[in-house]
Amino acid sequence: METTTAANSSDNGRPLLLGYTISGALAILALISLGLYSIITTLKQYLRLRHIPGPPLAPFTRLWLARSETGGRLYKDVYEVNQKYGPIARIGPNELVTDDPYLIRHMTNVRSEYRRSEWYYGMRFDPTKDNVLSTRDEVAHNKLRAKMAAGYSGKEVDNLEPIIDRNLLSLISLLEERYIAKKKPFDFARKAQFFTLDAISDLSYGRPFGYLANDEDMFSYIGMTEAQLPTIMLTSVYPILVDLLSSPLLNRLVPSDKDLLGLGRITGIVKKIVAERFEPNPNLDKKTRRDMLASFIAHGLTQDEAESEVIMQIMAGSDTTATAIRATMLHVITNPRILGKIHGELAQNEYTATSPPRDRIISSEESARRLPYMQAVIKEGLRIHPPVPALTSKVVPPGGDTWGGVYLPAGTKVGCAGLGVMRNPRIWGDNAAEFRPERWIEVVERGDKDKLREMEATLDLAFSSGRWLCLGRNVAFMELNKIFVELLRRFDFVVMDPTNPWKSTHAGIFTQSDFWLKGYKRA
Template identity: 55%
Template sequence: MAAISDLLQAAQRAVPRESSPTRTAANCILGIFILWWLFSTVKQYLRLRHFRGPPLAAFSKLWHLKTVWGPKAHLEFYDVVKKYGNLARVGPNDLIMEDPELVKRVLGARSTYRRADWYDAVRFHPKKNNVLSTRDEDEHAKLRAKMAAGYNGKHVQDFEKKLDNNLSNFFRLLGRYVDADQPFDFARKVQYFTLDVITDLAFGDPMGFMAEDGDMYDYIETTEKAMPSFITLTVFPWVVTKILSNPLFRSVLPSDKDIIGMGKVMGIAKKYAAERFGPDKKIQRDMLGSFIAHGMTQEEAESEILLQVFAGSDTSATTIRATILHVITNPRVLNRLLAEIDAAAPHTAQPVIADAEPAPCPTCK
């Protein structure tokens, strides 16, 4: 007891009896900050108080950050909507929805809903928007109008032929491993295929992933490593708009002078865009040519090429992987598909079936 008494007396002597002006000012600032934080937290909570969700998510972005940073975000979000309903709260100002009709209503062309600030985080350059990150509805509509013809393939010369050629290259690549009885990573080969397809359609030449049978410029490796950080920025988009846009941080971002990774692809995008402008501009009937013919500027073209390569190839690869995964893990479906292929093989000479040919199997219809 004596020791405790001595400790309390020592602590009492350590506290100054009179506060200095500096300490008083610091305490006032701290008090104001705490009051502001409490007011902001309560205000945010009340805005979406009608929606249920994980308790922490109503007051802080920490739950959202923890979820997207982990490897099972898709499962955790799935559990949230199953537990709390089709429209659940996953952040102080964030909702997640599962109802397809609601998704169409929110994301529809004439929707009155506006894009949230997390779209700022999907810029490939802190100061340059693309068609995905543009939040201004009028600007977004103008960009879409410039790109519509290119994306629907109407202005892309030899659209079907390019797809057929890349499919044939893909089958030959897989065939080399099959003939040699060697295992291979199908998921990675699919990514080579989609990257070559999108670059061939976008600016007239495949980047060469399938020909190289490798990760050109370490693009896939570097983007996969950066993905957790990229997703984290969608939780805190102000990092992109307020911090990374500052010239002081330019050295930590990918640059078109890099020899590998996203920076290398930025350099390629800049090169292809530059070729389409100026006195000696190249005119080609590909997606980029269509964009420019409909009024796209050189700076916009650089940004959209990056989006095409990054988003276009990865989403397509993910779709193919998911489809194949579900087929091969369902014996009934797999056996039926294999039987159809075996029955159709003698009746077609090419791995790619032309639209004019009769469908050799039910799955091909």
């Protein structure tokens, strides 16, 4: 009986054992196939761009890019890559970077067949919604720009310049009354962003957030956003993360309009304001209001589109302009020669500290544009420290392209090394790394119009160019043209720690903090 049972057990076990053997073999075969597919795919990617040099690991993995992005060094790393490997270099399996301003303008001109790459998905501040910055579809992008152009130009916004003046006066009053009069140091990095946040919200929908009035990082928006930016920008390296964050499983990780702090709280405020404009029976004030949001709606933006665009304005517009203000101010107040020339020019044009009235802005944008040295300082500030220094990649069109004797296969992503562009000796000379406003004055004095056009066209790449030129460029320049005249005519500023003036990190855009200054009224 025992023998029979054992025999039956043995006979019944053979098919089971055979099944396990076949399943195991199939699993091993699948793993081998997957490995071979991965090797072949990687080899193909390597071979299609093998003629373009770059860091050793870059042709095989995006980890080089991811490490550089999350480490806050991408803008420096791509600059160094171009310095080492040439004006077109490889930084990923399908990614290139260039510091050639002519190639960048070639990619972005209005008739170019290049298109935005997946990098722009990282500009979706709500993973489920596009905005004018993240939209890759050219038809949709052009329609959005057309609907928004009048609002950004100021043609349909009442008192655009006085609104900026109003917020600039709030900044001046804050500095003078709470800090300078009390001989207290202040973090200019935060104050500059308080100004840009209040100004853009006031322009956008008719009321400032109140950062300057409250003198604090309201809703912890700035601090929380700075902490989240490296993760946000990782989506530009791995766009699949955008889809994952949009899924029901992970969307809880995304800021929500129900949040009490951070971007979620700002989103909630924006949604409420936009919803009021779309009410069935808005009151007369809402009908007649003339701000950017009203212009957007009048030209056909939907409620969802309006929400996305206002959030994008706040995120992209305030940070970049604040960076330009901080960086220019740092270079000016730490250079006595340049600061002396600015004061001399302001005195010649009666923009002195004692010129009445002191309780309002006396410099119009038009008058500021007639200050040649101040204009040179503003341009040089944007050049030496571009607010968006990498990558804004574009995709090579079907059929490929050839530039400077280098073949660029179709579908390849080509990014911009902004720091390299703005320090390219071909454009700026051997002293390209020096903050030297005189370079702009000298080229005018020589009457070299071609060189001046080349310099200005290259500088404009700080705002992109062609079909993707930043809509907020004119607003940013208006703020820059006014803030330096008004602050520098009123106050002297001293850096509290010249050996460590600020904390500056990069994650797609720059964030700066602990830029401690002490101010004194000018005699």
